[in-house]
Amino acid sequence: MELNELVELNVGSPQFRIKNSVITTDPEYKFYSQNDLEEDLAGMKLFDEQPKLIRTSDNVTTLAEKDVVFSLISGKAAIVSPLHSGYLYTQNYIVIRTGEEVDDKFLVYLLNEDKQIARQLWLSLQGSSVLKYTVKQLRELKIAELPPIDKQKIIGDVYMKQCHLQALQERKARNETLLRLTRLGEAY
Template sequence: MKEHTTFQAGNPQTRIKKSLEKSAPSHRFYSQEHLESDLHGNTDRKINDKLIRTFDDVQLLSEGDLIYSMISGQGALVSKKHAGYLFTQNFVKIEPHKDVSKKYLLYLLNENTKVKKQIELKLQGSMVRKVTISVLKDIVLPVLPNFEKQELIGSLYLNQLRLETLKMKRLNQEHLVMMETLTRITDGV
């Protein structure tokens, strides 16, 4: 994968010097919950943000960045809502070269069995199951289709995830309505 991308590691959280000064810039930490929210297009979900004030130069995310969790082995495209969030060493920002679509690369990292198997093989025998940048760099990507086809596949993948999220929201709402109805019926008995 190293011939198709560049990698930017997040800030080591323990090295960020916290400031108590009100003039220090305030940053929100990007978490696994934010990643899942971005991946599934569920950014209206309430997440308790962890904040830090620091004068340190820190790595921040931009809308559309491809972010990958070294802990969960899952990636997402950063939403507008999470642009400007600080990312730690538990994440890596992956910037594909111009011949590779971010959406398609995201699909490969999250869903392609050959790519996932390569990652899994590198982690076998390891006590700490954390993906490293070197593991990601060593991934051999399948033959890439043309850019337009990559974009199409990636867009279909993201649309499917969002559709599944909307269906789950609707099912949860229907469940709540049914439970309220049952409660009214049983209270009336």
């Protein structure tokens, strides 16, 4: 079966059509970025950058906590954390709404790690001059028969914990390197 038979896909607002407003009573939004997606996948703050802001009266698409978001740029998926709830997402991102047949965390695991899905996405990019995925490619992904929902939940939970653990280990390694380099500098 195809992914679009299991989920609903919602494309973000076209960024070039959003008009900036100078009226201070208009809402201000933070743009969702690739770094935000990486943080959501890791389950922790990774970057110290300030998000890009826009004030607009336009009707825009925003993220909600626990939304599954897929980047058409990187081909990665994550679940939106409370930190990024309310962020404006552009046409570079797709929000995927699952039904009762698919666990959100399991879907993130499938999109990020399943070799058959990765192969389909890679093959669909062949011949492209710009390496960017499309909604059509995502919609038409062939999905193998899914395990029962209770098994999906276990796999999804373990995957998300593994992503968090990996981010912690990488942070620890960076900090240890920084500490050693600082001590070398002091010894010099």
